[in-house]
Each structure stands twice: as structure tokens, then as C-alpha cells.
Amino acid sequence: MATQSEIETLYDWVHPFHLLRTGDYPDFSCAFFNGDFSQTLIEAQKAKHQWVLDGIGFRPPGRILDVGSGWGPMLDAVEKRGGRSIGLTLSSAQTEYCAAKGLTVILQDWKTMNPSALGVFNGVVSIGAFEHFCSMDEYIKGAQDRIYRDFFAFCAQVLPAGGRLFLQTMTWGREVPEPGRLDVNAPQGSPERILARLIKFFPGSWLPTGRDQITAATGDHFHLLSSNNGRLDYIETLSRWGRSNANLLISSRLPKALWAASRLFPRFCVERDFRTQIESLRRNDQQVCFLKRIMDHERLFFERK
Numbered sequence: 604m605a606t607q608s609e610i611e612t613l614y615d616w617v618h619p620f621h622l623l624r625t626g627d628y629p630d631f632s633c634a635f636f637n638g639d640f641s642q643t644l645i646e647a648q649k650a651k652h653q654w655v656l657d658g659i660g661f662r663p664p665g666r667i668l669d670v671g672s673g674w675g676p677m678l679d680a681v682e683k684r685g686g687r688s689i690g691l692t693l694s695s696a697q698t699e700y701c702a703a704k705g706l707t708v709i710l711q712d713w714k715t716m717n718p719s720a721l722g723v724f725n726g727v728v729s730i731g732a733f734e735h736f737c738s739m740d741e742y743i744k745g746a747q748d749r750i751y752r753d754f755f756a757f758c759a760q761v762l763p764a765g766g767r768l769f770l771q772t773m774t775w776g777r778e779v780p781e782p783g784r785l786d787v788n789a790p791q792g793s794p795e796r797i798l799a800r801l802i803k804f805f806p807g808s809w810l811p812t813g814r815d816q817i818t819a820a821t822g823d824h825f826h827l828l829s830s831n832n833g834r835l836d837y838i839e840t841l842s843r844w845g846r847s848n849a850n851l852l853i854s855s856r857l858p859k860a861l862w863a864a865s866r867l868f869p870r871f872c873v874e875r876d877f878r879t880q881i882e883s884l885r886r887n888d889q890q891v892c893f894l895k896r897i898m899d900h901e902r903l904f905f906e907r908k
Contacts, residue, residue, distance in 0.1 A: 658904045667728065673690075739807075751820035827903060829904045
């Protein structure tokens, strides 16, 4: 799994820019357009929150756990609907942001969390975090399936029978890449070169092969209620994020954006991996992976047996 240091290598430097371009409680995951691209990005993200809460059968004052809670958009949605929420994250910047907003977030990995200390929840959500649960090294060592089984066992321990889990994750597309072939010096435009950069953008992370691997890992704990492919929605979400970068140039936001960028300049000069992260962003590698079906996307509802 990506370590706290690896998570912060991305999310903590992205933090000020994503807030400035997107606004309060920003999502850093695929929105739910569901074919209606006339929605604004904010509307589609809010639609996702409501769709997820409805899908897990949320009723106030239900108690919801968000594993990989980011900047708290789902936590905020739960609280606004009269529920209680707790989030887990490995980003210090996200933890501090959520605390300032009055949200309850614990800076800890689910793997080291004692389920008994958390208590029982009416539902569990995990949106865009599953991608970070297995590293490339763990995949090479054959640990991926065990890690996923451990995650579902953890969720089962905090849910009653009939309790529901929502999982949203990127997956590999038409084929699983070979780690040894990923190379930033591979031919330009090749999957091997694109993914070599993207692995640096999301350090410590390796994707599941697809829905079948995920559902198989639930074991005796859950059964699948429904699934929804989000590839097209993610392509649109990434396009909207690209256009929202113009918000950084708004006069009221530009000084903060420039200040945040200036603080990153020394890192850009000395860290090759950070320069690769920037290049990956500049080349829209994540969107290219969805367009070329190198990667796919799944949204899954499960119910505790």
C-alpha cells in the first residue's frame, strides 16, 4: 500500500491548487454524470454523493465511515443529510483541512486501524482510495489478492449484516501491464512510457485487474448488489478539471496560486520524480489511459452477508 509519505508526495502539494480551482470540499475522484454531460462538474459531484448515499441505504442519523476521505466531500454530504461521519486518510494536509471544517478525520491507514475502536457503522464508502491499497512491489510479490481480502474483512468488521459498502476505483483496462516494461524512456506515446510517468504521479499504487478480481476478494463477507462503469464519466471529469485550471488565474486567487507554486520551485529543481509528476499532468496521462482503455473504472455497491 502507498505509505503516508507516498500519499503526501502527491496530495499535499496538490492541496492548495485543487482547492483554488474547485472550491470547498473538493472531490479528487470521478463525478457522476451518468450520461448527462449538461451538468456542471459541481452538480455531477453532488449527484455522486447523493447516489452513493441512496445506494448504501443511508438514513439519518446514520453513521458512515469513509476510507480514504480526501478533503471530506462525502463526509460533508453525510453531515448535511443529518448523519454522522468519520474519515480515514494518510494526507496531513487533508486531515488539517477537514478538521478546520469541523469534520472528524483520522490520519491513519485502515490496515493499522483497530475496527473495534471505530465501532459499528450503518455504511462504508471508499471513493478513489482502493487504487492506493496495493503497491507495484506488493503486486510483484503476489500480495494483491490478500490485501484486498483484508480490506473487505476490515469493512465487514465495522458493518452489521445487511450493511452496505460502496467502492469506486480505477482498474486496469484491456490488459494488465508488465511492471518490468514500464520505462520513462520507452517510445513516446506508448503505454509503457505513459504508465511509467503515471506510476510516479501516484507513487506506491497499483490497480486491480477489474471487477472480477474485486468481487472475488469479498469472500464470504459481501455480495455484489450492482456495478456501474465510470470510464466515460472520468474522461469528462478530467476534462472539466483541465478547464477549471483557469480559475487559478482569477485575480482573487492568483496570488495564492503563485505563492503555492513558488514554494514548489526548489523541489522541482532537485526532485526528478516530482518533475515527472508535473510532466504527467501536462500530458494528461490519466485521461489518455482512459481514452486508450489502458485503464477502466468501476463503481460497486456491496451488501454485508
